[in-house]
Amino acid sequence: MTEIIKETITTKENQSNPVVTTPVENDGDSGNPILTTQVKTGASxxxxxxxxxxxxxxxxxxxxxxxxxxxxxxxxxxxxxxxxxxxxxxxxxxxxxxxxxxxxxxxxxxxxxxxxxxxxxxxxxxxxxxxxxxxxxxxxxxxxxx
Structure with missing residues (x-):
């Protein structure tokens, strides 16, 4: 079966407002944590x-x-x-x-x-x-x- 892996990187400034960004390295200046989520989806x-x-x-x-x-x-x-x-x-x-x-x-x-x-x-x-x-x-x- 085909397996599709999608990786999403999200930074959160506060709990109520998530912002989706492109994959970048955390330079340490912003203080915002970078969260990585992997979503695996198989073909139907x-x-x-x-x-x-x-x-x-x-x-x-x-x-x-x-x-x-x-x-x-x-x-x-x-x-x-x-x-x-x-x-x-x-x-x-x-x-x-x-x-x-x-x-x-x-x-x-x-x-x-x-x-x-x-x-x-x-x-x-x-x-x-x-x-x-x-x-x-x-x-x-x-x-x-x-």
Whole structure:
């Protein structure tokens, strides 16, 4: 779980009027004691879930970006890394196959492929992650900031 530590330094001239100051050394001239208070706050369950959602979808976006780049550069399928990326991301672009035609460009040794389905998948998964987090905000019942 994420832990946030906030340190506040307060000087008190008298008991009824506390003044918050920036962290400074007590030079001994003012005679005011400097009090240090540490407040530890952990991330709520909702925030932890949000971080997890953004992490998972962010990881998927990186894999899809690798796929797009490898296809555009005509990467060889004989590489284990290329086969791994294509294998893992293949299932995530399946719903978007056939929306647009693939573009091919023949090079001297390789064929570059532009897969619009990968671009559509990247956009859809970004919006999906954002929508899930917004739905989580709405269902939590907390007041939303504008």
């Amino acid at each position: 369950n909702r925030e932890t879930i949000e971080y997890g959602i953004y992490f998972l979808f962010g990881f998927l976006e990186v894999l899809l970006a690798f796929r797009l780049l490898l296809k555009l550069t005509g990467a060889s399928l004989s590489s284990a890394f290329v086969r791994f990326i294509y294998g893992v991301t293949g299932i995530f672009i399946l719903p978007f196959e056939g929306i647009f035609r693939k573009g091919y460009a023949q090079g001297a040794e390789t064929t570059s492929v532009l897969e619009p389905s990968t671009l559509v998948a990247i956009i859809v998964y970004i919006i999906l992650a954002w929508g899930i987090v917004k739905l989580l905000h709405i269902s939590s019942g907390e007041k939303q900031s504008s």
